[in-house]
Amino acid sequence: MNLWLAVGLMGAGTYAIRLSMLVFVSHQRLPAAVRDALQYVMPAVLLAIILPAVLYVGDDASFELSIQNERLVAALIAGAVAWYAKNVWLTVGIGMGALWLLQAW
Amino acid sequence: MRGQLPLLLGVAPFGTAYGAYAIETGLSGGLTQAMSSMVFGGASQFVAVQLIASGVPGGMIVLAVLLVNLRHMLYSASVAPHVDHLDSRWRWLLAYLLTDEAYAVGMQRYGRDDESTRKHWFFFGAGFALWTTWQATTAIGIVLGAAVPESWSLDFALPLTFIALLTPVLTTRPAFAAAGVAGVIAVAGFDWPYGTELITAIAGGLVGGMLVARLLEKEVAAT
Known part of the structure; x- marks a missing residue:
């Protein structure tokens, strides 16, 4: 599929989701089970992207669960910053800085 | 508007990181910017770029x-009951601007105890400011991503x-379970x-989160 077409479909579909209860159907109709399930989308998506990105590393994308893995160590440092400082700029900045330092080491 | 400044500053690094990350993985500047204006959903845009880069259909x-x-x-x-009195043009407009952040700010305003019938203007203001910030910081990221050499590992921004x-x-035990399973x-x-x-990971996460929530409910009921 052409990438521009794919992006167009992503946009149209996302808009349809946001319109769903505002315009298309009555808002009383969202069942409790669906509401519960939707709450868990964000945590699921986020860790599902984070973990492979820090555990499969290098040009050959090999699995590396060790302290030698610079991305894993930098991500753990960033995680601690995010948890305690709750600041996006700091998390991204210190995480990138940690990776550069570890790579230079 | 002053109340939104922290929020705008909060999305600025995401927008910049998204733009830089997309360029770093080989997307064109036009497609990167188009995604920000058409999809207008940070996390999903990062996911899209990653999947495009790995050659997923x-x-x-x-x-x-x-x-x-x-x-x-x-x-x-949850916004719907508050906009029932508005005509459909307003609802189509607000839906386009309905992101995590606009929702958080807008609902805060709706929760405040006064009789104002113009709270949707506040929602619109927040949404529009967020939209503008998102487009501008995406553009900054595109420029930045093109200027930065690959050895800087900008893909780590994801x-x-x-x-x-x-x-x-990660505020509740079911949320932890959803993240862990996924x-x-x-x-x-x-x-x-x-x-x-x-897709399997997300689906598994939803099931895991719901199962743990159910178990916790039973525990509470048993005591």
């Missing part, structure tokens, strides 16, 4: 993006921004084709 990418943005149905449902997004949503499936399924590991 377009249909699967669309499916994954919609799955990530499905939670907006919740926002749509896990970093997601880590910053993750910690505020993370394990995504790692185990790393070699699966067509992005199926991501």
Whole structure:
């Protein structure tokens, strides 16, 4: 599929989701089970992207669960910053800085 | 408007990181910017770029993006009662601007105890400011990404921004379970084709979260 077409479909579909209860159907109709399930989308998506990105590393994308893995160590440092400082700029900045330092080491 | 400044500053690094990350993985500047204006959903845009970079077919990418943005149905449902009195042009406009951040600010205003019938203007103001910030910081990221050499590992901006997004949503035990199950499936399924590991991971996470919530309910009921 052409990438521009794919992006167009992503946009149209996302808009349809946001319109769903505002315009298309009555808002009383969202069942409790669906509401519960939707709450868990964000945590699921986020860790599902984070973990492979820090555990499969290098040009050959090999699995590396060790302290030698610079991305894993930098991500753990960033995680601690995010948890305690709750600041996006700091998390991204210190995480990138940690990776550069570890790579230079 | 002053109340929104922290929020605008909060999305600025995501927008910049998204633009830089997309360029770093080889997307064109036009497509990167188009995604910000058409999809206007940070996490899903990062996911789309990652899947495009790994050569996943377009249909699967669309499916994954919609799955990530499905939670907006919740926002749509909880905003709906507040905009019943508005004509449909307003509702179509507000729906386009309905992101996580606009929802958070808008609902705060609706929750305040006064009789103002013009709260939708506040919602619109927040949404529009966020939209403008998102477009502008995407553009900055595109310029930045093109200027920075590959050896700077800018692709690492993806896990970093997601880590910053993750910690505020890990507030309950079911949320931890959802993240844990999804993370394990995504790692185990790393070699699966067509992005199926991501879609399976998200679905597994939802089931895991609901199961733990159910178990906790039973525990409370038993004591």
